[in-house]
Amino acid sequence: MKQTATTKTSYHIPVGPIHPALKEPVFFEFEIEGERIVDVDVKLGHVHRGIEWASRKRNPIQILYLAERICGICSFCHPAAFTLAVETAADIQAPERAEYLRVIQGEIERITSHVLWAGVAAHEIGFDTVLFLTWQMREKLMDLTEYLCGNRVTKGIMTIGGIRRDITEDMIPKITDTLNYLKDNFEKLRKIFLDDKTIRMRSQGVGILTKENALKLCAVGPTTRASGVKKDVRVDTSYFAYGDLDIDFITPDVLTNEVNGDVYDRIIQRLLEVKQSIGLIEQCLDTMPSGDIVVEPKIPKLLNQLKKVNGEGVGRHEAPRGEVIHYVKFDGENESPYTWKVRAPTYNNILPWIPMLKGEQIADIPIIAASTDPCMSCTNRVAIADGSKKYEMQKEELHRLSIEKTRRLMK
Amino acid sequence: MKFSMLPQVFAQMFKKPFTNKFPAKYTPPSTTKFLEAVGAGKAKLIPPIETPEGFRGKIQFDKDKCIGCNLCIKVCPSGAIESKPEEKKIKIYLARCTFCSQCNDVCPVNCLSMSNEFLLADADKYSKDLIVE
Amino acid sequence: MTKDQELTPEKVVKYFIDEFKPKIKDIKIKERAAGSKKNKTPSIWMKIDNSAFKGAVKHLCDLQFPHLAIISGNDLGKTIELIYHFTLNYGNRLGEINLNISVELPKSKPKIETICDYIPGALITEREKQEFLGVKIIGIPDDRRLFLPDDIPKGIYPWRRDETGPEKLYKNLHEVKK
Structure with missing residues (x-):
């Protein structure tokens, strides 16, 4: 993945290894433009037990x-x-x-x-x-x-x-x-x-x-x-x-x-x-x-x-x-x-995540990731790295975003 | 329908909760102290839901019947059983046991059986309660 | 998927033999019955020479787009065997054919071409074979590690049974005194 350029509007969000919606660890790196997901990278193996x-x-x-x-x-x-x-x-x-x-x-x-x-x-x-x-x-x-x-x-x-x-x-x-x-x-x-x-x-x-x-x-x-x-x-x-x-x-x-x-x-x-x-x-x-x-x-x-x-x-x-x-x-x-x-x-259902997630919003990550019923992962922490500042997004935060989207749509 | 879940929610308000409140109605601050109090007769324990017939709980070992053939050691998936060659008997470490009851199936003299006891938590994995011999 | 309603294991075997006669060995068609009605499920096993492998996969894709279930691997001492488990003709009641294509690679030069350009879904399993068996996949779109953590030294392949195997990294936890 490319380094985040200072002039470009897209930025990267790592999700995981302890991650939204799911029950076992997996690591996603999203490239985001505004609210849209442009690219996804998946890393596995955090619970490989041999x-x-x-x-x-x-x-x-x-x-x-x-x-x-x-x-x-x-x-x-x-x-x-x-x-x-x-x-x-x-x-x-x-x-x-x-x-x-x-x-x-x-x-x-x-x-x-x-x-x-x-x-x-x-x-x-x-x-x-x-x-x-x-x-x-x-x-x-x-x-x-x-x-x-x-x-x-x-x-x-x-x-x-x-x-x-x-x-x-x-x-x-x-x-x-x-x-x-x-x-x-x-x-x-x-x-x-x-x-x-x-x-x-x-x-x-x-x-x-x-x-x-x-x-x-x-x-x-x-x-x-x-x-x-x-x-x-x-x-x-x-x-x-x-x-x-x-x-x-x-x-x-x-x-x-x-x-x-x-x-x-x-x-x-x-x-x-x-x-x-x-x-x-x-x-x-x-x-x-x-x-x-x-x-x-x-x-x-x-x-x-x-x-x-x-x-x-x-x-x-x-x-x-x-x-x-x-x-x-x-x-x-x-x-x-x-x-x-x-x-x-x-x-086999990991690669299909990539076309599913592309073009969607951050708030949709939990439901899309969960929709394949993956046998891995559980929400805990999302860190947003934005230049020199670092925020940590807890599971509750991502979950809250998802709920807020539901509320917005219901209005 | 916009609120399809509402009838369910209202019906549930007048039903008994599904959950069995084990070991007490409100979680005690210290389970050990609570169990001591139960032992002394000062508190009352809400019993767990009964296990069905054929439940695979703590292993029981009939030492007199055992002939020391060690077949159970061969099939035990977690290596929880140790041989005692001088006595021709076995020793089972419950801390490693996976409760699959494969040793029960393989035993030629039926000296092993599964009980319905499942409250086996202990601070020491080699405590007397967790070793069957 | 509808044009090949009548695909049978014999036809699949013939289709391959016509094209790659000298490079295919050990063709077996096995059938296994199950249930009361003893309906049978066919599976084909064949060995293909490494030089013809990529062509064979392309040839297979021309017949029908296959589902690649997994690539499994064996360390056979002097060679490494990769077995590509395909399934064909799915979508028809009891019509599925399992096709297992095995390729043997010499340990001195364990290289095989990627099939990601025909079947993009093969990427994950190819990456896994690369790190676990030490096979070099030529032209793989993404050659990073997949499952193994970064602190496992390079040149250790957990499924090998020789000196590049994982023996050095063992920690026998059960030997800790009781």
Whole structure:
């Protein structure tokens, strides 16, 4: 980036590494002209923990729990993608019932994540009452997760060649109760998000990602689908039980008949996906076959089998934020994998931020950055360096700017 | 609709709050002192929400059953279990435990189980409460 | 994306063989079934010589604009293997094809050309490979470090398994006395 010239009107605003709207550190440097963002530069790696390297000393069963700790909200999809990769490499086929149970767990996680995101997005534009409504909904889902898996966040449900806990007949009423509760509240949430003037004003026409850019920059998940690209691992490929289920692509034009690729479309996209996920869980509960839930219950035997594997595999799963892909290679000598490469969805959704943010205002940064539901970062400090003077802008300050913009628009 | 959230807000005014006020209605200035007072019978503790069946809490260890096969050490993702070769038993450091219950699954004699106890905060990670043996 | 409704793994393989016959090795088509209906997902694995790689990516873009999921890398001792994981034909129910193109680079000269001019989204993963595996990407638009902090010395590549690996930087925290 160029040095700020004294004669030029543009200046630079660094945002981060602890940054607006998000839950993990990332560093942005904006070039600003007046209120407009002219250029953006992104720096990453503030929380790079060398997880792939840590796997070199662990066996596949231990890595499951390491993968679970890559992200707290995606604590099912990383072990799921890892399991898929290992199963492909070792040619293990999970029992049919386990495949359906995995779908149920995956979809519960998707709803939890999308509902959480809806709350955060509302908070970013200063609509905190919606935040409390969505988090109340989420609490029910967390209770359900705890009931099905044994813990609220780290589910510990995935295992190689199956799943660790079954859903028995007597557990189904609690699931259907929660789903019914969600359906009722989903209607409320849909009305608030789609009919409310405040949300429309702040999100329509803001942070546009065109279809062409989404394809070129390899965006994934709801971010790319909101721009009209039909890409969803659940529909495109057959893994777990998704190949058996009745599922179709969802893009915002299902509801509005047009695709704009703005923040509003990304809100619609996620709300529609919540509804789709509820449908998928119901389908699974209806059509789930009976049988074993794990193909090899003796873990030492499984580990011996994996130790002899010489090969590689790729596992892909549609996480709430998009496609997560794990690559695993075994060399046939060591217990731990030779290579393990993790790619989380946000990795691909970083570059699309740049066209989204260009030309927007500072007050729009929080909602645009949050609209891809990035798995990193939390607001804290923005320093504005203006010549020799230095101001520090706290998280509250940026948040206040965003709220003030909402107020201005409402007048 | 301009204020679509208003009906919700009014309805909420007449509902019981969703949050369980654990451990007391108002956060005590010092949790340790508050817990001492509870122990002495001077204050009342609002209990936490009950955990469901199958909750993965503090590990329980049935020492007599253990045969010292060390399989749990092999699968423990965080290295929380230590072998005691002279006794042929194990020692679990709960400060490192991730509560995945993988050791429970692998144990051939079922000497490990998960309880529903989850209030394990301690100032010393090697305190007696956090070591199971 | 609609003109290639009928794209099959065999067609993709043939499309590549017709163009780069002697430079492509080890072509495998693997299929994996899942669920009760046993619907299959195809994936293609192939090895391409470094000299033909850039042309192959261009050739692929002519067929259909692919989605580049990630580049993964292995240190195989004498060579470094980069695997480009593409997906093709998405947007069709159960129609997706995984295409994994691997390129082996000698450790003495680990250089490969950038594909950012065809697929701009490859920038992040190319930068990552550059710092983690010590591969030189020729013509990369932005060659700064991405994930590694600035205080990690130059010439240390965390995913290498030889003397340029990260062994010197280890701090075994678990060896601190209990």
